[in-house]
Amino acid sequence: MKWTANDVDMYEKERQYIDTAVIPLIPLTLSEGAKAAVSGGEFVQLLTSEIERQLKGRLFLLPPFAYFTAEEQSARTERLNDWTSQLKESGLHHVFYVTGDRAWKEYEPDLLGELFLLPVVPFEHMDEAYKRQIVHDQTSKLLNAFISRWT
Amino acid sequence: MSEKKHRVSRRQFLNYTLTGVGGFMAAGILMPMARFALDPILKGEAGAELVPVAQVKDITTEPQRFDFKVKVKDAWYESEEPKSAWVYKDDKGEIVALSPICKHLGCTVNWNADKAHPNQFFCPCHYGRYTKDGTNVPGTPPMHPLDRYEYKVKDGKLYLGKAKPRGEA
Ligand code: FES
Numbered sequence: 001m002k003w004t005a006n007d008v009d010m011y012e013k014e015r016q017y018i019d020t021a022v023i024p025l026i027p028l029t030l031s032e033g034a035k036a037a038v039s040g041g042e043f044v045q046l047l048t049s050e051i052e053r054q055l056k057g058r059l060f061l062l063p064p065f066a067y068f069t070a071e072e073q074s075a076r077t078e079r080l081n082d083w084t085s086q087l088k089e090s091g092l093h094h095v096f097y098v099t100g101d102r103a104w105k106e107y108e109p110d111l112l113g114e115l116f117l118l119p120v121v122p123f124e125h126m127d128e129a130y131k132r133q134i135v136h137d138q139t140s141k142l143l144n145a146f147i148s149r150w151t
Numbered sequence: 152m153s154e155k156k157h158r159v160s161r162r163q164f165l166n167y168t169l170t171g172v173g174g175f176m177a178a179g180i181l182m183p184m185a186r187f188a189l190d191p192i193l194k195g196e197a198g199a200e201l202v203p204v205a206q207v208k209d210i211t212t213e214p215q216r217f218d219f220k221v222k223v224k225d226a227w228y229e230s231e232e233p234k235s236a237w238v239y240k241d242d243k244g245e246i247v248a249l250s251p252i253c254k255h256l257g258c259t260v261n262w263n264a265d266k267a268h269p270n271q272f273f274c275p276c277h278y279g280r281y282t283k284d285g286t287n288v289p290g291t292p293p294m295h296p297l298d299r300y301e302y303k304v305k306d307g308k309l310y311l312g313k314a315k316p317r318g319e320a
Pocket of ligand 1: 057253254276277283292306
């Protein structure tokens with residue numbers, strides 16, 4: 001499900017079947033590295049929306065958790081953990097974070113949800129067919145990773 | 152070059168714009184008619200467009216997934232929606248094209264993905280299952296069989312239209 005009025009109707013009816021929240025973690029910056037941050041974020045949103053399409057009956061794709069790269073990592077972690085506890089209290093027992101930002105890796109043990117780190121893909125210099133192949137492969141990897149967490 | 156020569160009078164201006172609009176309108180009326188006359192086979196029963204999805208020669212008795220796109224219009228904008236179908240030939244050699252959308256809460260089902268239940272469609276979300284012809288397996292969450300796409304075959308290609316609940320298709 002997506003964060004839309006329609007889907008929330010379904011959530012309210014079928015709550016007992018929906019136990020997973022997916023949060024894209026999107027870095028923001030307007031200084032050096034802006035382009036890399038943006039394209040990493042785009043990739044994350046592309047993949048998470050495809051996964052939502054395939055697993056919509058069990059997971060809720062939330063609006064991205066966005067943060068300036070200049071924000072202290074500890075403050076960020078605290079904010080994200082706060083989101084996570086709220087979600088868990090509402091019955092979403094699995095909280096999956098998807099990001100391309102490696103900065104999270106080091107803090108993984110402090111996080112209350114599960115981190116899925118996507119590889120950085122230099123899409124700029126790739127032809128369409130190859131791009132599509134990568135998106136396809138990465139989507140099915142992530143899909144299987146999610147499914148295996150459920151069992 | 153005098154300015155006068157290039158000035159468009161109010162009357163001329165109105166004339167231009169009106170023909171412009173009229174021309175557009177005529178084109179708008181004629182074009183869909185021409186298309187309809189040329190390609191009647193590409194319209195399904197409901198008048199929905201059918202889109203090419205696969206070569207008939209690639210279809211086997213084992214369900215395969217084919218991906219395609221259809222144009223959709225919702226309240227805000229027009230976009231292309233990715234779709235897929237599980238397609239195979241049944242015992243009588245007839246083509247079956249099933250929608251992969253689980254009838255429980257809409258996840259995408261997979262063929263043969265659950266080792267404990269081979270040769271069935273399997274939904275990873277709440278472990279719903281369907282037999283090869285799309286019938287829901289009792290005791291799993293889905294209450295209805297998978298939808299079937301309406302289809303046509305033309306020049307060796309499979310065209311799919313709308314997915315409909317079984318019984319209606
Ligand atoms: S969505 Fe398929 S079993 Fe629930």
